Amino acid sequence: MMEGFFIxxxxxxxxxxxxxxxxxxxxxxxxxxxxxxxxMPITIExxxxxxxxxxxxxRFFRGACTCSDLDxxxxxxxxxxxxxNLSDMYVPINDLRQDVDCERINAVHRMQERRYRNNKSKxxxxxxxxxxxxxxxxxxxxxxxxxxxxxxxxCSMTDMDKVVRVARTIADLEFRETISRFDVAEALGYVSxxxxxxxxxx
Amino acid sequence: xxxxxxxxxxVTLLGRPAGKIANLLVENYGSLREAYLVxxxxxxxxxxxxxRLLCQRLLDESIKDRAARIYERVLEKGxxxxxxxxxxxxxxxxxxxxxxxxxxxxxxxxxxxxxLLSVVGSRKCSAYGRKVTYDMCFNxxxxxxxxxxxxxxGIDARAHAGCLDxxxxxxxxxxxxxxxxxxxENEVIYYRIxxxxxxxxxxxxxxxxxxxxxxxxxxxxxxxxKGLLVCEAGKKSGAMITVNFAINEGRxxxxxxxxxxxxxxxxxxxLIKAGACIATSHIDVxxxxxxxxxxxxxxxxxxxxxxDKEEAVVADLIYxxxxxxxxxxxxxxxxxxVVAITTILEVKGILGRDRHGNLQVxx
Numbered sequence: 001m002m003e004g005f006f007i008x009x010x011x012x013x014x015x016x017x018x019x020x021x022x023x024x025x026x027x028x029x030x031x032x033x034x035x036x037x038x039x040m041p042i043t044i045e046x047x048x049x050x051x052x053x054x055x056x057x058x059r060f061f062r063g064a065c066t067c068s069d070l071d072x073x074x075x076x077x078x079x080x081x082x083x084x085n086l087s088d089m090y091v092p093i094n095d096l097r098q099d100v101d102c103e104r105i106n107a108v109h110r111m112q113e114r115r116y117r118n119n120k121s122k123x124x125x126x127x128x129x130x131x132x133x134x135x136x137x138x139x140x141x142x143x144x145x146x147x148x149x150x151x152x153x154x155c156s157m158t159d160m161d162k163v164v165r166v167a168r169t170i171a172d173l174e175f176r177e178t179i180s181r182f183d184v185a186e187a188l189g190y191v192s193x194x195x196x197x198x199x200x201x202x
Numbered sequence: 203x204x205x206x207x208x209x210x211x212x213v214t215l216l217g218r219p220a221g222k223i224a225n226l227l228v229e230n231y232g233s234l235r236e237a238y239l240v241x242x243x244x245x246x247x248x249x250x251x252x253x254r255l256l257c258q259r260l261l262d263e264s265i266k267d268r269a270a271r272i273y274e275r276v277l278e279k280g281x282x283x284x285x286x287x288x289x290x291x292x293x294x295x296x297x298x299x300x301x302x303x304x305x306x307x308x309x310x311x312x313x314x315x316x317x318l319l320s321v322v323g324s325r326k327c328s329a330y331g332r333k334v335t336y337d338m339c340f341n342x343x344x345x346x347x348x349x350x351x352x353x354x355x356g357i358d359a360r361a362h363a364g365c366l367d368x369x370x371x372x373x374x375x376x377x378x379x380x381x382x383x384x385x386x387e388n389e390v391i392y393y394r395i396x397x398x399x400x401x402x403x404x405x406x407x408x409x410x411x412x413x414x415x416x417x418x419x420x421x422x423x424x425x426x427x428k429g430l431l432v433c434e435a436g437k438k439s440g441a442m443i444t445v446n447f448a449i450n451e452g453r454x455x456x457x458x459x460x461x462x463x464x465x466x467x468x469x470x471x472x473l474i475k476a477g478a479c480i481a482t483s484h485i486d487v488x489x490x491x492x493x494x495x496x497x498x499x500x501x502x503x504x505x506x507x508x509x510d511k512e513e514a515v516v517a518d519l520i521y522x523x524x525x526x527x528x529x530x531x532x533x534x535x536x537x538x539x540v541v542a543i544t545t546i547l548e549v550k551g552i553l554g555r556d557r558h559g560n561l562q563v564x565x
Contacts (some may be wrong), residue, residue, distance in 0.1 A: 008273040145546070147551050149545075149549050152551075182542040185543070185546045185549075186545065188549075189541035189542060189544065190541070
C-alpha cells in the first residue's frame with residue numbers, strides 16, 4: 001500500500017513526472033530517471049526507482065552537452081547492467097518534488113491483485129512473457145503499431161516486453177481491459193529515450 | 203629488389219615536400235632511379251652537398267630499408283600505388299599546393315571525365331543535417347557526379363551512404379593507412395566503397411590514424427573535387443579547415459543553410475554571409491558545377507496531409523520551434539497524450555532525434 005508523497009520534479013519537462021510516477025508505482029515497474037543530479041536508488045518492496053546522470057556533464061537531454069560519443073558510452077556502461085536491463089521505463093527529468101494520487105494507485109493495486117491471484121507474479125512490473133497472451137489483450141491497431149515500432153526502432157524482444165508491461169499499467173490506470181494504440185505509443189515514449197541513448201538511432 | 207614504386211616510396215621518406223625533392227634529384231641525376239643507386243659520398247653532386255640534411259638521408263641505408271619494408275607490406279596487403287608523374291593520378295589533385303607524392307589506394311581511380319564533388323561536415327550533427335546530406339548526395343550521384351568525403355562519423359558517413367545507395371562513384375580519403383578502418387562503426391561502408399569506389403590515403407598501409415593526419419587529409423579532400431559542399435558545420439569544426447584549403451585552391455563553395463540559432467549550422471551560415479553559394483537542393487549544386495540548366499524545385503507543401511488532426515497540430519507546433527514541454531499547455535492536450543502522439547510521429551518517420559536526444563521535424 002502506498003502512503004504519503006515522495007519524489008521529484010514540477011513544471012517543465014517533456015514527460016509529466018506525476019504521470020510517470022503513477023504508472024511506476026501502480027504497476028510496480030522498475031524505473032530509471034536520467035536527471036542532472038546523481039541520486040541513490042530507492043528500493044521499495046522489491047522494486048526500485050533510480051536516478052542517474054545520462055552523461056558526464058549531465059546535460060544530455062537538455063541540449064548543450066559537451067561530452068564525446070565515447071564519454072556517453074562509458075557513462076552508460078558504468079550503470080550496473082542489472083538495474084539498467086531490469087528497468088521498464090527510462091525518463092529524463094529535472095530534479096524537483098511531486099505529489100502522487102495515492103487512492104488511485106491503491107485501487108490499481110487491488111485490481112492487479114485480483115487479476116493475478118492464480119499467477120506467480122503479483123504486479124504488472126514482474127509479469128513474464130508467458131502471461132502476455134492471457135492478461136495483455138490488445139486492439140488490432142495496437143498490435144500493428146507495435147510491429148511497426150519494433151521494425152523502426154530495431155529493438156530487441158526484451159525491450160518490447162517492457163513496452164507491453166507498461167502499456168498494461170497505463171490501461172489499468174483508466175480501468176480498461178484491452179490495450180489501445182495510444183497506450184502502446186505512450187509506453188514506447190518512456191523507453192525510446194533509452195533506445196536512443198543506447199543505439200543512437202537518428 | 204628494385205622497382206619504380208619502391209623508388210617513389212623512398213623519395214617520400216626523404217623529407218617534405220616530396221615533390222620538390224624529387225625535382226631536385228631529377229635535375230641532378232637525370233632520373234630518380236639513378237639517385238636511388240647513389241652509394242658513396244663521392245657520387246653526390248656539388249649542389250646536393252650544400253644541402254646537408256638531404257645529403258645525409260640520400261646515403262642513409264636505414265631509410266632504404268624502411269622503404270623496402272613498406273613496399274613489402276604494400277605487396278602483401280594488395281594495395282595499389284600511383285604517383286605524381288603517372289597519367290592516372292587525378293588531374294585536379296596534381297595542381298594543388300603540396301600534392302601528395304604517392305597515393306596508396308584500393309579500388310579504381312576516377313576517369314578524367316568524371317566530375318567530383320567534395321562533401322564535408324561535422325561529426326556532431328543534427329537529424330536535419332543527416333537527412334539533407336543523404337538526400338543531396340543521393341540525387342547528385344544520380345546525375346553521375348562522384349562524391350569525395352572523409353568516411354568519418356556523422357555527415358561524412360551519410361554522404362557516402364547516399365552515394366552508394368544511388369550506385370554512384372565515391373571516394374573515401376582516410377587519415378590512416380588505406381587498410382586501417384577508422385572509425386570501426388563505418389566498417390560496412392568501408393567494404394562497400396572498396397568494391398564500388400576508391401579508398402585513398404597518402405599514408406602507407408599499417409599507419410595508425412593519428413590526430414595530426416586529419417587536417418593534412420582535408421587538403422586532399424578539397425583538392426580532389428571541383429566544388430565543395432558544406433552540409434553542417436559548427437563554428438570551430440574541422441570542416442572549416444577544409445573550406446580554407448578549398449578557397450585557397452579556388453574551388454566553388456556550396457553551403458546548406460540552417461537555423462540561425464542552431465549551433466550546428468553556425469559555420470554554414472557564416473560562409474553564406476561571406477559569399478558562398480546557397481545550396482537548398484541538389485539542383486543548386488549541379489547548376490554551380492555547370493552540369494544542368496535551371497529547373498523548378500518541388501516544395502515540401504502538404505507534408506501534414508496524411509496525419510490525424512491531433513498529430514498534425516503537434517507536428518506543426520514542433521516544426522514552428524515550440525518546445526515539447528509547452529505543447530500540452532498550448533493545445534490543452536494531456537501530457538500523456540502528447541508523449542503518445544510524438545512517439546507515433548517518430549515511428550511514422552516525421553520526427554527524429556538529434557544528438558542530444560531532442561525531437562525535431564525531419565521532413
